[in-house]
Amino acid sequence: MLNTASATASAAIGHAEGVSDDEFRTAMARLAAGVVLVTAQEPSLDPDDPQAPGVEDVGMTATAFMSVSLDPPLVLVSLREGSRMDDLLDEQPLWAVSVLAENQRHIAGRFAMKGRISDRLLFDDIPCTRGEVTNAPLVGGALATLECRTEQRVTAGDHTLVIGRVLTAQAPPTEGGPLLYYRGRYRQLG
Numbered sequence: 001m002l003n004t005a006s007a008t009a010s011a012a013i014g015h016a017e018g019v020s021d022d023e024f025r026t027a028m029a030r031l032a033a034g035v036v037l038v039t040a041q042e043p044s045l046d047p048d049d050p051q052a053p054g055v056e057d058v059g060m061t062a063t064a065f066m067s068v069s070l071d072p073p074l075v076l077v078s079l080r081e082g083s084r085m086d087d088l089l090d091e092q093p094l095w096a097v098s099v100l101a102e103n104q105r106h107i108a109g110r111f112a113m114k115g116r117i118s119d120r121l122l123f124d125d126i127p128c129t130r131g132e133v134t135n136a137p138l139v140g141g142a143l144a145t146l147e148c149r150t151e152q153r154v155t156a157g158d159h160t161l162v163i164g165r166v167l168t169a170q171a172p173p174t175e176g177g178p179l180l181y182y183r184g185r186y187r188q189l190g
Contacts, residue, residue, distance in 0.1 A: 032182040033063035035108045038077055039136040040095040042088050045118060057137050058119050060085040061112040063181045064159075065097065073166035075148060078159045086160050093150040095164065096131045098139035100179040102188040107139060108179060109186070133167045143178055144171040 039059045046052040064078035075097065079086040089095055100108055110122050127140030131147040138145040148164030155161075177189040 029183045032180050032187070034065065035100045035179040035181050035186065036062050036065045036077075037098045037100060037107060037111055037139055037142075038062050038065075038079075038085060038095060039098070039138070040085070040088055040092070040134070041136055042092075053120075055135075056118065056120060057123050058084065058088055059111045059122065059137065061108045068163060073169070074151065074163055075146060075166055076161055076163050078156070078161055081155065081158050081160050086162075089150055089162055090153065090160075094134040094136065095148050095150070095162075096134050096136035096138055097146045097148065098137075098142035099144040099146075100139070101141055101143050101174060102177050102179050104139065104141065104179055105186045108181075131168065138170075141174065143174055144169065146170075 037059050038061075039057060041055040042058050043056075044052045044054055045056055060079075060083070062077050062079075066076050068074040068076050077097070079089070107126060111119070116122075123137060126137075128137040129140065130136070131138050131145075133149075134147045136147070138147075145168075146166050147168040148166055150162055151165045152163040153160055154163070180187045180189065
């Protein structure tokens, strides 16, 4: 028989019965994940300033990124609901992903900072090219780059799963391995 009082209490705190935030975080920290930089462009933050650029580059470090389908080519990125990137990709559908290499830890750390208003200075010393479809920054030296168009958005708890159709994919020859995130730190293979 279902204990409705217990089920109601669990629903009220938003967790499965018996799982605390700390227990869940600790368990999931044991899953190694690749690190990507998700980028897009947003309208100017100050449209009344004639000196301001017409569009601004935006970037966000993500570890919850995966391939979904080969036919059609689809990928998924998980974004914290209400985050700047979540809001932006709700307004416009084009974005890009750079799969970071082990020597690009500084890029991951820079774009993982919370609470920033503009990303303009964060891109200053990072070698980037522009995506041919999205015009979003693609990080030079990345293991792979993808340009995407949002196909579907799914609310999942306190995150939004953004499923994107891959419009371009490049995997240039490069030395070194991927940047990983494991047990709360950036790591390398080996």
